[in-house]
Amino acid sequence: MAIRDIVTDENEILRKISKPVEVFDDKLAVLLDDMKDTLKKANGAGLAAVQVGILKRVFVVSADNNYYEIVNPEIVEESGVQIDDEACLSVKNFSCKVARPKKVKIKGFDRFGKPVEYTVTDFTARAFCHEYDHLNGIIFYDREEK
Numbered sequence: 001m002a003i004r005d006i007v008t009d010e011n012e013i014l015r016k017i018s019k020p021v022e023v024f025d026d027k028l029a030v031l032l033d034d035m036k037d038t039l040k041k042a043n044g045a046g047l048a049a050v051q052v053g054i055l056k057r058v059f060v061v062s063a064d065n066n067y068y069e070i071v072n073p074e075i076v077e078e079s080g081v082q083i084d085d086e087a088c089l090s091v092k093n094f095s096c097k098v099a100r101p102k103k104v105k106i107k108g109f110d111r112f113g114k115p116v117e118y119t120v121t122d123f124t125a126r127a128f129c130h131e132y133d134h135l136n137g138i139i140f141y142d143r144e145e146k
């Protein structure tokens, strides 16, 4: 377990598309453990692998007293709208309003390659959507509500 450096939005890697995980090995487990430690130390709600410089479709979220780690996530359903302030560990001193679904259903895999499915709402849904965007090179302020 280790704390990894979080890249900032000056780094172009945040604009790249992350690649699906194909092998569920010890390296993936170490990455997920490190992401958990890094997220906790930064006191954040979510972290995508690209934010520690790894272009893999992996994110972790800590929200509403639950902790999630999702590999190869797909948002399969979304409903409703919520607009609220959002920020990012990779973006210093900036937050803005972003519209997100009120509820999302997400499918993916755990660190062992077992399928997982979560239906989440409100803040957790916002965090899932924010992290999912990172896997596609999107930063929250791209979606700023003006």
Ligand code: NI
Pocket (backbone or CB within 6 Å): 087, 088, 089, 090, 130, 131, 134
């Ligand atoms: Ni972020």
